[in-house]
Amino acid sequence: MGPLPLLLALALGMGGIGFEARPAAAYVALMAGQKAQPLNGNFNKVPVLHSNQPEEVEGPGILINTAPGYAYAAETGQPLRNAQYNFNGEFGVHMHHKYFPPNRGQLSRSSRRPELTLALILINPGGRAVHIRFENGAVRNSFEAPYLQEYKMGVRPLGPRPWNTGPGDATAIQVLRGRLDPKLADEITIPARSRLVLFQTQLPALGIANALLKGRSDGPFQMAVVAAKEATSECDLLTVLDQGRLAPGRVYLNRIADINGRRVFSRVGGVAIGDGYTASLTYDLDANGPLHVPLTSTIRHNFGTREVQVNPLASRMIDSSLDNVGTYGVRFDVDLNLKGSGPYELVLSHPVASGASKPFIAFRGSLQIRSEEGLQEVHVGMRSGQSLSLAQLNLRAGQLNPVRVSLVYPADATPGHLLSILPASQHAIFQARERQIELARNAAGSAPAAAPISPPELTEADGLLAPIEFTPVAPLTPVPPLIPPMTPPPSYRGSQPSPMSQSLYDRYQQALEAQQQMLRGLMGR
Structure with a gap:
């Protein structure tokens, strides 16, 4: 791996030990050092005719x-x-x-x-x-x-x-x-x-x-x-x-064996069972830190939760995918009952596949966010690898704060999204870090690139993943540190961080210090 890919891998929280550019590997920078948890939701039993193949x-x-x-x-x-x-x-x-x-x-x-x-x-x-x-x-x-x-x-x-x-x-x-x-x-x-x-x-x-x-x-x-x-x-x-x-x-008529072996997904031509997915989760942000849950997750993109939010087909054409991999037209209603205080950000992310040559449009659609402050409706245009704040949540201490996120998954989006709730201060740090990473990418883009090498054999996603290319980059000249120093999360309304919150902060600080040390070693070559 050349200096820039490793540099960006560390800055994005991918880790520097045992990292490999695997075709199906995908990462969300916002999750660096953190874990996602499953929603454990359910599809209803309404049959839907899908004509997409x-x-x-x-x-x-x-x-x-x-x-x-x-x-x-x-x-x-x-x-x-x-x-x-x-x-x-x-x-x-x-x-x-x-x-x-x-x-x-x-x-x-x-x-x-x-x-x-x-x-x-x-x-x-x-x-x-x-x-x-x-x-x-x-x-x-x-x-x-x-x-x-x-x-x-x-x-x-x-x-x-x-x-x-x-x-x-x-x-x-x-x-x-x-x-x-x-x-x-x-x-x-x-x-x-x-x-x-x-x-x-x-x-x-x-x-x-x-x-x-x-x-x-x-x-x-x-x-x-x-x-x-x-x-x-x-x-x-x-x-x-x-x-x-x-x-x-x-x-796909000459690829039936690949469809049955799940080496290609094809498109959906059949009857799927389920036009709605519902989930409810109660979570203590003060005690456990930021929340990350999968939304429209797939076998490829479930963020380590192993939760696959894909509904089955009751009947299909022989060249159709085996299940409703896109969940197009399915309504998702996710209820989050949150304990916390102060300003938080509700963020939608899409992963970036390792080695992807160019970002692609991963979502263009609309969502509803209902909270005690009322209903917000937003339109989102998102590229792969992006994390976008949908709304700010002002959580009240000492009570559960209900938040419902709803969307009807639109066609031509790429499933496998992550929904996160994190302190506004942490999101601001993330945004600053992303800006500096973009500066590093721009600096690397001005250096002459070596001749491209052939990409490895890829497992096709046929419309669900962008093409992946691997191109080596010439050594990068030193740039300023990519990761700004972490500051402790502020206390809200006079409250003090709980022991669990302080422990979580310590883990962030240790991870960032380790990354900074490795980055300094790389830039000193």
Whole structure:
């Protein structure tokens, strides 16, 4: 390992003994010297149709169908069994697709591009009518909710009109607020032995369409999602379903063994059990120090807790992931009952994979924070490796301070986030340290780099992790110390630090002193 990677590893709290650049290794600098603990929450039992495989659709055809039977793959001509499932009672829908036609390299974003019509079809195979009521949901495409990458980064108040950060965030906000889009019917009846198109939206080439919906039926029914070209009527959409041909773009059909062996995740095409995750935790900040808990954790990113917040699939297409790895559209409600006093920061983090060449956008979505001071709604645009403060919490001594964090996990985010509560003074130190690390990175960037070496064989995450590259950096010229000295946490309202708090502070101080000593040794080379 060259001087700069080790230098940054130490400054970020990765430790200097036994550190390896492992492809799946990921770290959160905010947790340096601290541990996370599991939430031990639960998913509910509501079945949700997920139509996200293939994510990149290349042409018209069936995307998913829960009725019995088969449809034929455009790539191979082989019959693939439907993701058979009968919905009855509470249910949900999540659709997320991009249109990438074969000639996409010749398309211009500035001119009119071809489109597909994306539609959700309801099927009643029974002998009596089925009545459905819808609670909340929305449908958006890239025309209605354009994604402006650089303009929406950081944390800002959400406001009554959501930020346009793409269709996934736009629909998630409606569900988070419990609203039903006026363009959607609040109730509908499917006659016996019939089918109908519930909604349709345009899917522009190089663009995205997303839908989230929650409802309840009084009888069994099935659902299908189709993409049609030049559809002018409901009959055109039903004809696509009757043709029995899957939409092209199923790039994982030759990797079924890798999916089953969990070497790739693919995307979700099936029925997941659970549209909501709830957890409750009581924690004493005075006695135990900062709190870190996983939020949308995965097998790869659970921050040492071994808690995997991924819900299972009851039915799936053969090229779908084995479970709902993205948890897109799932509502998370985390109740934290906190004991402490004074100002604390509520922080959301995303890990950075060791050796990652460039940060990627890991989250663009919206959250609600409820406390005794009221409701805050914030929009967050986060890059990998970042830690962003969502809100300041003013905790009252001698009582439990309830805080609820809620979000509907938006499509195109990368799961595996960390939720932290730490003293405002400690967060200020962390921010100062991050600024100095950035100065060190900038200084290293001005030095000529050696020729890149080939990266090791990586385990693919296919959209859930950014590509990882390893590039050696020329020796770094000495820079000022990266870690400012730790100061004792202030006491609030006249209270003194508890023995446990002082012990925690001592451990921080010892770790920082050890890191400073190693850094001085490195810079003295």
